[in-house]
Amino acid sequence: MPKRPYVIDEMISAKAIAARIEALCREITKEFAGTDKLVVVGLLRGSFVFIADLVRELDLPIEVDFLEASSYGDTMESSREVRILKDLRGAIEGRDVLVVEDIVDTGHTLNHVIGLLKSRHPARLKSIALLDKPSRREAEIRADWIGFEIPDEFVVGYGIDFAQRNRNLPFIGKVRFTG
Numbered sequence: 001m002p003k004r005p006y007v008i009d010e011m012i013s014a015k016a017i018a019a020r021i022e023a024l025c026r027e028i029t030k031e032f033a034g035t036d037k038l039v040v041v042g043l044l045r046g047s048f049v050f051i052a053d054l055v056r057e058l059d060l061p062i063e064v065d066f067l068e069a070s071s072y073g074d075t076m077e078s079s080r081e082v083r084i085l086k087d088l089r090g091a092i093e094g095r096d097v098l099v100v101e102d103i104v105d106t107g108h109t110l111n112h113v114i115g116l117l118k119s120r121h122p123a124r125l126k127s128i129a130l131l132d133k134p135s136r137r138e139a140e141i142r143a144d145w146i147g148f149e150i151p152d153e154f155v156v157g158y159g160i161d162f163a164q165r166n167r168n169l170p171f172i173g174k175v176r177f178t179g
């Protein structure tokens with residue numbers, strides 16, 4: 001539970017998110033047109049709201065799978081390690097895969113997941129992130145589709161938490177500490 005009092009200022013409205021998802025899904029539907037084997041992979045937990053809205057705007061035959069990765073800092077090292085807490089249920093060899101991430105910050109999580117999935121020889125491997133914070137990047141990675149590029153703000157909502165709270169906000173908000 002957060003220890004300091006804070007308020008949340010709306011940064012990206014639910015309406016703006018929905019409009020952006022619609023536009024992105026038109027592009028993704030075009031990119032994967034003709035596929036009969038797209039696996040949409042959500043990275044838990046943060047992407048659970050985004051993937052739910054995204055798949056309902058895709059006019060494609062899809063399957064949905066989930067992967068949970070956890071990254072943690074090591075005070076002795078500058079690089080971050082990423083562990084897989086929950087792997088995919090299905091095999092992806094020879095299949096088209098779209099990885100869905102809520103936010104790319106340092107990029108270590110997405111970088112690690114893309115490397116891992118590549119080693120399983122999918123036919124095509126693409127990624128989408130709702131939010132991108134390029135100013136924080138440490139790993140050399142960029143999602144193929146990005147919803148919104150944002151400055152280095154502490155964001156919550158639409159699946160993203162602050163100490164496990166606020167994931168259920170329908171919009172993206174900015175945390176502002178009041179004490």
Ligand code: PRP
Pocket residue numbers: 043044045046047069070071101102103104105106107108109110160161
């Ligand atoms: C958050 C977020 C991304 C990742 C981005 O996940 O959902 O997956 O961090 O950070 P990075 O680009 O610096 O690696 P978190 O580990 O907080 O878990 P959660 O999705 O369960 O909230």
